[in-house]
Amino acid sequence: MAEIHDYNVSIGAGDGEWSGDVPSYNEDPADIGIDPRDGDQEPDAIEPDMEDAPEHENAAEALPQPRVSTVRSAVAYVETAGGEVVLQRRPGNLPAGTLAYPGMLQFLGGHANDIRGKEPEALDAAVLRELGEETVMHKDGQVVDEDAPDAPVLTAEPVWEGQVLGTGKNDEPVLRTVGLFKVVLGENVELVLKPQEQGDGGIVVLPKTEEALEAHAAEMTPFAYKALKNIITGDNQWA
Numbered sequence: 001m002a003e004i005h006d007y008n009v010s011i012g013a014g015d016g017e018w019s020g021d022v023p024s025y026n027e028d029p030a031d032i033g034i035d036p037r038d039g040d041q042e043p044d045a046i047e048p049d050m051e052d053a054p055e056h057e058n059a060a061e062a063l064p065q066p067r068v069s070t071v072r073s074a075v076a077y078v079e080t081a082g083g084e085v086v087l088q089r090r091p092g093n094l095p096a097g098t099l100a101y102p103g104m105l106q107f108l109g110g111h112a113n114d115i116r117g118k119e120p121e122a123l124d125a126a127v128l129r130e131l132g133e134e135t136v137m138h139k140d141g142q143v144v145d146e147d148a149p150d151a152p153v154l155t156a157e158p159v160w161e162g163q164v165l166g167t168g169k170n171d172e173p174v175l176r177t178v179g180l181f182k183v184v185l186g187e188n189v190e191l192v193l194k195p196q197e198q199g200d201g202g203i204v205v206l207p208k209t210e211e212a213l214e215a216h217a218a219e220m221t222p223f224a225y226k227a228l229k230n231i232i233t234g235d236n237q238w239a
């Protein structure tokens with residue numbers, strides 16, 4: 001498991017970078033938007049034109065500072081029994097400012113229930129709860145009775161946990177704590193989104209190959225793309 005870093009971050013490159021503690025705000029638990037590729041540029045990759053820079057003592061003051069989300073996210077890398085990857089296409093027909101990354105492919109999941117004065121919800125429990133709230137299991141084309149003795153049981157295997165920089169509903173930078181878990185479906189078992197979760201989106205199943213990943217890269221949220229690339233290729237480059 002990756003180490004969870006302190007909320008002291010550096011963003012940008014060269015003369016345009018800033019570093020320091022960032023403010024913390026409560027987040028509306030409506031979406032998960034994550035972008036680990038932000039801030040990956042090498043030093044001096046960006047050289048701002050200081051003649052045109054705004055009048056600040058330090059040009060870095062002009063860069064937007066990320067909001068630190070106090071809500072932990074738990075998402076699932078779901079795999080079918082045949083080794084295919086199960087993703088959710090986010091609704092794209094909602095008003096602007098409703099969701100981050102509208103219409104894009106992402107992992108299923110949501111936010112942990114961290115209620116003040118109570119024990120925080122474990123992330124592996126949160127991801128299974130979220131799957132139950134968002135989807136219905138089908139087996140052999142029929143809805144599974146989850147109370148039946150032979151009902152399939154899902155388990156969540158930890159893959160990665162850490163902080164990632166992404167964007168919020170209004171394209172503002174947001175730093176989030178995220179736990180990623182692997183969930184494997186049984187033979188002839190599939191997940192179907194509940195109507196209230198679907199909108200004009202839905203479940204998308206892709207082959208677990210580099211070719212399929214790159215073919216759909218432009219449709220994926222940045223975290224989904226990077227995580228799947230690590231999983232498929234074994235690169236393990238999470239930072």
